[in-house]
Amino acid sequence: MGSEVAQWQEDLYRVLKDGGIGQVAYVPDAGHAHLIRRVQADPEIRDIVLTTEEEGVAVAAGAWLGGQRAVLLMQSSGVGNCVNMFSLLSSCRFPFLALVTMRGEYAEFNPWQEAMGRGSQDAMELMGIAVHRVSEPEAVAEVAGAALDAAFLAGDRVAVLLSQSMLGRKKWERR
Amino acid sequence: MSAKPAVERRAFVARLMRAIPDALVVTGLGSPAYDVFAAGDRDANFYLWGAMGGAAPMGLGLALAQPRKPVVVITGDGEMLMGMGSLATVGAQRPGNLTIVVLDNGHYGETGMQPSHTSLGTSLVAVARGCGIEDAFAVDRLEGADAVAQRVNARGGTAFAVVTIAAEEPPRALPARDGVYLKNRFRAKLGLPPF
Numbered sequence: 001m002g003s004e005v006a007q008w009q010e011d012l013y014r015v016l017k018d019g020g021i022g023q024v025a026y027v028p029d030a031g032h033a034h035l036i037r038r039v040q041a042d043p044e045i046r047d048i049v050l051t052t053e054e055e056g057v058a059v060a061a062g063a064w065l066g067g068q069r070a071v072l073l074m075q076s077s078g079v080g081n082c083v084n085m086f087s088l089l090s091s092c093r094f095p096f097l098a099l100v101t102m103r104g105e106y107a108e109f110n111p112w113q114e115a116m117g118r119g120s121q122d123a124m125e126l127m128g129i130a131v132h133r134v135s136e137p138e139a140v141a142e143v144a145g146a147a148l149d150a151a152f153l154a155g156d157r158v159a160v161l162l163s164q165s166m167l168g169r170k171k172w173e174r175r
Numbered sequence: 176m177s178a179k180p181a182v183e184r185r186a187f188v189a190r191l192m193r194a195i196p197d198a199l200v201v202t203g204l205g206s207p208a209y210d211v212f213a214a215g216d217r218d219a220n221f222y223l224w225g226a227m228g229g230a231a232p233m234g235l236g237l238a239l240a241q242p243r244k245p246v247v248v249i250t251g252d253g254e255m256l257m258g259m260g261s262l263a264t265v266g267a268q269r270p271g272n273l274t275i276v277v278l279d280n281g282h283y284g285e286t287g288m289q290p291s292h293t294s295l296g297t298s299l300v301a302v303a304r305g306c307g308i309e310d311a312f313a314v315d316r317l318e319g320a321d322a323v324a325q326r327v328n329a330r331g332g333t334a335f336a337v338v339t340i341a342a343e344e345p346p347r348a349l350p351a352r353d354g355v356y357l358k359n360r361f362r363a364k365l366g367l368p369p370f
Contacts, residue, residue, distance in 0.1 A: 022239075022240065023236060023239055023240070025236075046239050046268075048235070048236075048239075048264065048267075048268060049264065049267060050232075050260075050261075050264050051260030051261065051263050051264055052260050054228065054229070055229075055232040055258070055260065055261045055264055056232070057226075057229070058226060058228075058229035058230075058231075058232035058233040058236065058258075058261075059232045059233065059235055059236035059264075060236060061229075061233055061236065062201070062232065062233035062234060062235060062236025062237035062238075062240070063236035063237065063239065063240045064236075064240075064358075064362075065199075065201075065221060065233070065236075065237050065240070065358065065361055065362060066199070066236070066237040066238075066239075066240025066241040066244075066365065067240055067241070067362070067365060067367045068236075068239070068240035070236060084225075084226070084227070085226055085228070085229055087225050087226060088223075088225065088226035088229055088233075088354075091224070091225060091226075091354040092354030092355055092357065092358045093354070093355050093358070094358065095370065152370065153370065154370070155370045
């Protein structure tokens with residue numbers, strides 16, 4: 001697995017580490033697997049596995065109340081699970097950073113991923129979250145770093161959508 | 176259903192709050208927020224007015240960020256039921272400084288006292304234990320507030336208390352609804368600046 005890790009996935013860890021992130025809440029996704037492993041191995045960052053993504057919105061708000069920066073990792077299907085909980089962010093103007101791996105948009109095998117994949121950006125924007133999309137691996141660190149600064153320096157609510165094309169084609173046939 | 180002993184909610188919350196002066200408190204929306212506010216407003220109280228299901232995970236994020244402070248979530252059965260998965264998330268972390276108190280009247284009080292799942296078969300104590308929160312227990316007497324407070328102040332493990340309260344509706348006592356204000360005064364209490 002180690003040899004398959006893309007540089008942008010390691011770049012994301014560096015951005016979170018350099019950005020002083022203390023809590024990483026997540027529902028796992030293959031695209032975040034490397035980042036999650038790195039966080040789990042880092043004694044300075046608490047990794048928090050969630051049963052549903054909306055919990056992570058509340059965890060991040062609680063972390064900020066207590067003086068820590070948190071980030072939420074999820075795949076696009078999780079965005080829909082968060083919609084009402086996003087109201088917590090706008091009602092209280094909590095800083096918020098989400099890193100979202102996209103499904104349903106590039107060489108997708110599973111049509112059930114299409115609906116929420118296509119609706120993810122709009123759903124977030126409808127709820128007042130600024131969305132940055134990244135399709136070029138070389139741009140990941142820059143955009144994620146900019147989003148982190150906007151969240152924790154300007155108190156903004158920001159999501160970075162990581163295009164499925166960067167993850168490559170999923171191998172569905174097992175032998 | 177047979178009548179179970181039931182505690183008066185305002186008296187219970189007032190007794191608990193008096194005994195945990197150093198605690199950071201997050202309330203679920205609705206009556207638990209009114210109960211905590213009626214016990215005396217504090218900068219270290221954060222009242223949710225929405226985000227139903229979010230009280231426990233918010234308390235978790237806060238407890239992990241402030242490990243030397245006791246953190247207490249005070250919420251209702253309906254709010255806890257909506258965020259029931261978060262008990263598994265709490266059970267996976269088990270911060271020593273987190274106590275969750277569910278004021279359980281078995282009903283959705285804000286919307287017309289419709290019976291909730293805790294009147295219809297769900298035991299939140301059993302759910303919490305099943306999620307790995309071993310110190311989960313039921314409280315059916317006012318004096319039980321002291322046992323809850325002892326756990327809060329000891330910071331000796333994640334605790335989960337379900338308090339059987341009467342399905343009464345005491346006079347509303349409404350805390351501030353301005354979330355930005357509640358957030359900033361809470362952080363200021365901890366010596367944290369605005370961004």
